[in-house]
Amino acid sequence: MIDQDSKVLLEVRGLRATVNGIEILKGIDLAVSSGEIHAIMGPNGSGKSTFAKVLAGHPAYQVTDGTVFFEGRNLLELAPEARARLGVFLGFQYPIEIPGVANSQFLRLAYNTVQTERGKDELDPLEFDDFVREKMKLLEMNPDFLDRSVNEGFSGGEKKRNEILQMALLEPKIGILDETDSGLDIDALRIVASGVNRLASKDNAIVLITHYQRLLNYITPDYVHVMDAGRIIRTGGKELALELETRGYDWVSAEYKQTATRATA
Amino acid sequence: MNTATSNGTLESLLRGQPALPASPLAWLNRLRAEAVDRAGALTVPSTRDEDWRFTDISPLTKMPFHPVSSPSPLDAGEIAGLALPEAGARLVFVDGVYAPHLSYNEAGIVVENLAAGSSRHGTAIEPHLGRHAGFGDNIFAALNTAFLRDGALIVVPCSVSVAAPVHLLFIATQPEAVSYPRCLVVAESGSTVTVVEDFVALQDAAYFTNAVSEIALADSASVRHVRVQRDSSAAFHIANCAVSLACASRYQAVSIALGARISRHNLNVLQASKGAECVIDGLALITGHQLADTHSLVDHAQPHGVSRQSHKCIVDGAAHAVFNGKIMVRPGAQRTDSSQSSRNLLLTGKARIDTKPQLEIFADDVKCAHGATVGQLDDEEVFYLRSRGLSDAAARNLLTYAFGAEIIDRIPVATLRQRLEQIVLAQTHR
Numbered sequence: 001m002i003d004q005d006s007k008v009l010l011e012v013r014g015l016r017a018t019v020n021g022i023e024i025l026k027g028i029d030l031a032v033s034s035g036e037i038h039a040i041m042g043p044n045g046s047g048k049s050t051f052a053k054v055l056a057g058h059p060a061y062q063v064t065d066g067t068v069f070f071e072g073r074n075l076l077e078l079a080p081e082a083r084a085r086l087g088v089f090l091g092f093q094y095p096i097e098i099p100g101v102a103n104s105q106f107l108r109l110a111y112n113t114v115q116t117e118r119g120k121d122e123l124d125p126l127e128f129d130d131f132v133r134e135k136m137k138l139l140e141m142n143p144d145f146l147d148r149s150v151n152e153g154f155s156g157g158e159k160k161r162n163e164i165l166q167m168a169l170l171e172p173k174i175g176i177l178d179e180t181d182s183g184l185d186i187d188a189l190r191i192v193a194s195g196v197n198r199l200a201s202k203d204n205a206i207v208l209i210t211h212y213q214r215l216l217n218y219i220t221p222d223y224v225h226v227m228d229a230g231r232i233i234r235t236g237g238k239e240l241a242l243e244l245e246t247r248g249y250d251w252v253s254a255e256y257k258q259t260a261t262r263a264t265a
Numbered sequence: 266m267n268t269a270t271s272n273g274t275l276e277s278l279l280r281g282q283p284a285l286p287a288s289p290l291a292w293l294n295r296l297r298a299e300a301v302d303r304a305g306a307l308t309v310p311s312t313r314d315e316d317w318r319f320t321d322i323s324p325l326t327k328m329p330f331h332p333v334s335s336p337s338p339l340d341a342g343e344i345a346g347l348a349l350p351e352a353g354a355r356l357v358f359v360d361g362v363y364a365p366h367l368s369y370n371e372a373g374i375v376v377e378n379l380a381a382g383s384s385r386h387g388t389a390i391e392p393h394l395g396r397h398a399g400f401g402d403n404i405f406a407a408l409n410t411a412f413l414r415d416g417a418l419i420v421v422p423c424s425v426s427v428a429a430p431v432h433l434l435f436i437a438t439q440p441e442a443v444s445y446p447r448c449l450v451v452a453e454s455g456s457t458v459t460v461v462e463d464f465v466a467l468q469d470a471a472y473f474t475n476a477v478s479e480i481a482l483a484d485s486a487s488v489r490h491v492r493v494q495r496d497s498s499a500a501f502h503i504a505n506c507a508v509s510l511a512c513a514s515r516y517q518a519v520s521i522a523l524g525a526r527i528s529r530h531n532l533n534v535l536q537a538s539k540g541a542e543c544v545i546d547g548l549a550l551i552t553g554h555q556l557a558d559t560h561s562l563v564d565h566a567q568p569h570g571v572s573r574q575s576h577k578c579i580v581d582g583a584a585h586a587v588f589n590g591k592i593m594v595r596p597g598a599q600r601t602d603s604s605q606s607s608r609n610l611l612l613t614g615k616a617r618i619d620t621k622p623q624l625e626i627f628a629d630d631v632k633c634a635h636g637a638t639v640g641q642l643d644d645e646e647v648f649y650l651r652s653r654g655l656s657d658a659a660a661r662n663l664l665t666y667a668f669g670a671e672i673i674d675r676i677p678v679a680t681l682r683q684r685l686e687q688i689v690l691a692q693t694h695r
Contacts, residue, residue, distance in 0.1 A: 056652050059644070080651040081660075089652075096649040100667030100674065109663070110653035117654070149667075166653060 002222050006033040007071075009174050009205050010055075015066035016230075017054045024050040026230035027066065032174065035202040039216055039241060040209045042227035043249050048209045049093055051227070052178040056090035057083050071173070085117040087204075089172030091163040093179040098150035103162070106150045107132055111169045135168045139195045156183030157192075164195045175199070176207045181215035193218030213245035226252050277329060278408060278443060279304060285414055289384050293413070296395045300410035307404040319587045319619045320529055320558045325501045330443035330473045332412065333360040337438040339467075341367055344436065347465055349680050353429025356417045359436050360472075361444025363415040367434075372427050374458070379416035379447060389420050394449055397479040397507035397535075406505045409445045409477040416447030421456035421486070430459040430491075430678050437496065440470035448478040452486035454511075459489040459677055466497035466524065474525075476504040482514035484538070489517045491676050493685065496524035498553065508534045510541035510570075519675050521685060522549040522557045523692075532561040536570040536598075544573045547588075548672035550692060552581035562591045563605075565598040565631075574605040579669055579693070580616035591623040592633060599630040607637040610668050665693040 010032040017025040024047045032038055042048050054061050055068065057080035068075040075083055098106065104125075111132075112122040123131060133143055139161045151159050160180050167175050177196070181189055196219055200206050208215060216224075216238065224240040225232045226249065233256040234240070244252070279301065287294050309326055310317040336359040344357065344367060354376040357367035363378040370376045375386060383390055400407035417433045435446045450460055464474060474496060482488055488508075496502045502525040508516050522528055534543050549557040563572045578586035586609065594601045609618045622635040642664050650660035669689045676682040 058648055079657070080648060081654050081656050084652055084654040092649065092652075096643075096646050098646060098649075098664065098667055100669070100671035101663060106650075106653075106663075109655065109659075110650075113654040113659075149671075170653070 003033075003035045003202060006035045006202070008033050009071060011069045013067045015051075015054070015068060016064045017050065017061045018064055019050070019061050023064070024061075024230055025054065028230070028232055030225065030232060032205045032207060034173070034205055036223065037200060037206045037208065037219060037221045039221040039224045040207060040227055040232075041211070041224060041241065041244060044211070046227040047230040048227050049178050052090055052176050052209055055176055056080055056088060084170070085114055087173030089167050089170055089175045091160075091167060091175065091177040091180050093182065095151050095159040095163055097152045099152045101150050102146070103148055103150050104129065104132065104146040107146075107166065107169060110166065114170050132165075132169065135165060138168060138198060139165055140191050141165060157185065157188035160184060160188070160192055161195070164192055164199075168195065168199055172204065174205045174207065176209065178209045179211060180208070181210055181212065189215065190218060213241045216241045228253050228256070275304060275309065275404075277331070279411065280331070285412065290387055292391055293383060293394070297411055297413055300395070300400055300407045300413070303400050304404060304407040304411050307402070307407060309404060316560065319585070320527065320556060322501070322527060322529075325473065325527065328441065328471060328473070330441055333362060333439055333442045333444070336360045336362040336364070339364065339367065339436065339438070343467075344434070347434060347436075347463070349430065349432045349461065349678060351430055351678055351680055352432035352461070353427060355432040355434060357434045357436065358415060358444070358446060360439050360442045361415060361446060372429060372431060374422065374425060374427055375418060375420035376431050377418055379418045379449065380414050382418040386418065386420060389451055390418065390449065393451055393479055393481045397481060397509050398477045398505050399507075403505060405475050405503045406477055409447060409475050409505070412445040413447055416449065419448075419450045419458065419460060421452045421458045423453045424455040426457040427459070430461050433460065433462045435462070435464045435474070435476070437464075437466045437470070437472050437474065437500065438468065440472060443473040443475065446474060446476040448476075450478075450480040450488060452480070452482045452488050452514075454483040455485045456483075457487045459491070461491045461678060461681060462493070464494045464496055464502065464524075466495070466500060469497045469499055471499040471501075471526070472497070473501045474503070476502070478504070478506040480506070480508045480516070482508070482510050482516060484512040485514060486511070487515045489677050490519075491678065491681065492518065492520040492530075493681070494520075494522045494524055494528060494530070495688070496528070498524060498526060498555065500525045502528040504529070505531045506533070508532070508543070510534065510536045510538065510543065512538040513540040515541070516543040516545075518543070518545045519672065520545075520547040520559070521673065522547070522551070522559070523688065525555065525557070527556045529558040530560070532559070533564070534562065534572070535564045536566055536572070539567040540569045541567070542571040546574070546672050546675055547576040548669050549578045549586050550669055550689060551579075551584040551586060552692070553584060554582070555584040556587070557584075558587035560589045562593065563603065565592070565594045565601040565603065568597065568599045568601070570598060570601050570603075572603045572605075575672065576607050577668060577672055578609045578618055579612065579665060580610065580618055581612040583613070583615040585617040586619075588618070588620045589623065590621070591625065592635070594626040594628050594631050594633065596627045598628045601628060601631040601633070603631070603633045605635040608668075609637075609639045610665065611639065611641060612665065662694050666690055669693065
């Protein structure tokens with residue numbers, strides 16, 4: 001929801017980034033305020049996932065230019081864990097499997113780390129168990145997933161639900177969900193989307209990175225951005241997503257090039 | 266290493282042997298005499314021997330080890346922390362000498378000291394003792410057999426299932442002591458048992474443990490075998506374990522190596538009859554200047570055998586891990602289904618691992634998979650944890666722990682599993 005009283009959470013200006021010397025992000029501008037849901041769409045290879053990883057502080061990417069401020073703090077000088085503790089959450093497109101670590105152990109460790117940062121009390125295993133089981137109901141997750149190793153042997157849908165469960169536990173101020181809809185069947189998509197909707201509030205913001213409009217049938221964005229070749233080339237309302245669904249991406253890219261050429265001329 | 270040193274070592278090691286009292290069993294006396302002969306004829310291996318290429322045991326030959334004449338008088342309170350409450354029977358050996366006052370047996374099967382049990386159970390033992398762990402070309406097995414006296418004897422009768430594990434606790438207390446732990450497990454047809462061999466030290470001394478275990482599984486028997494080597498960091502530990510599997514029997518082993526300055530574990534599993542199955546998992550977690558060497562051989566001698574092996578090493582400091590895993594599929598061992606993985610984590614630039622999967626396949630209708638990886642922690646895994654608020658160090662500790670815990674989780678005794686998890690947690694916390 002777009003709210004006049006909201007405050008700017010994330011402000012990205014002229015962000016450029018490279019991986020292995022190849023420039024992927026070529027000047028991104030984006031402002032996200034509390035209470036808003038943004039969707040970033042675009043063809044494969046447009047830099048959507050890179051953008052998400054750069055915001056979360058993935059060490060493989062070098063930021064070469066631009067600024068990223070989160071609640072007035074320079075995010076780029078912070079380690080990934082410091083960003084997470086401030087309230088930046090990345091839902092992974094491909095959640096990592098960690099054999100040997102029980103999911104409950106991992107979730108509690110992450111939860112307590114962030115709680116401590118916020119000056120709140122840690123939960124012991126028993127207290128945490130009650131707490132996490134409540135959150136799991138939101139995502140219709142079987143409590144058995146607590147005893148299994150992190151993401152090991154989970155189906156695609158189970159992994160994505162586990163990501164949203166982490167978001168529910170960590171209560172970030174901004175949740176960046178990278179292709180959370182990919183690999184989900186229609187039931188899983190509905191469950192994940194309803195979980196996200198229940199977590200969205202006037203105090204936080206969600207950035208959905210998605211290839212398809214499908215997810216946006218369940219989660220209504222306030223803004224839709226189209227990324228292409230490392231830039232955001234168009235921003236519109238939720239109707240833009242529907243237009244992309246019927247017309248594809250090429251026309252946006254063509255119109256952008258025209259405007260760009262005119263601007264140069 | 267020169268021969269003079271080597272022979273000097275052997276002479277000193279063999280010196281105590283004639284003092285052993287003779288057994289009432291003639292075959293046992295003959296076995297020991299044969300072993301003495303073989304030990305005298307063999308030399309201590311050097312790195313020129315292919316099997317010992319990466320494991321230089323010359324430091325061992327420079328120490329004056331001797332068998333213990335009077336073991337430390339331990340009382341139950343001193344070893345309370347080592348007890349496994351789940352165990353239905355426990356045999357304790359202090360510096361190689363059986364300690365009856367610390368041992369108990371409520372398992373309802375034969376669990377007793379070999380020295381006493383060998384005459385009572387002679388017919389059950391004779392086909393197995395010294396028959397599986399050959400000493401013809403193995404000096405350490407020969408030495409152990411030459412000194413064969415105290416040891417663990419476990420006989421599980423036909424179709425008997427023992428749920429509670431049998432705990433064999435080998436405690437080292439004295440510097441410069443050499444001990445010859447011996448273990449014989451006879452699992453008769455259709456029987457089931459869990460055996461834990463636990464090697465511990467009460468002080469950080471240089472001593473020498475030279476162990477031999479033989480495990481014979483009759484048709485459809487099932488044995489779960491846990492081996493934990495947590496010797497002192499100055500100790501030498503050499504172990505030979507030979508397992509023989511009859512028709513449709515099942516052997517599941519987890520071996521954990523944490524201690525010793527130099528350790529070597531030879532595990533030979535023979536699938537002597539068709540349809541046998543073995544699952545052998547191992548973990549070495551070492552640091553400082555430790556060396557841990559595991560040599561395994563799974564010998565598929567008959568058709569329809571299954572083997573699964575997962576071996577992991579976590580090498581910190583300037584430590585050195587060695588793994589040589591041989592899978593032999595003999596002619597006629599058709600429909601063998603075998604897989605082996607060797608995964609290794611190097612935590613420093615000075616840590617070293619030599620891993621060698623070795624497949625020798627002489628049958629054509631078989632499925633054999635193997636793989637080896639050596640590396641550092643996965644950057645994506647580290648980033649995933651950091652993105653959830655864990656510090657870089659906490660993320661690395663957790664992943665290192667998890668790497669080892671995956672093997673420890675397979676130990677079927679909860680107390681032991683939890684205790685080892687604590688040790689691994691402490692050791693992976695930098």
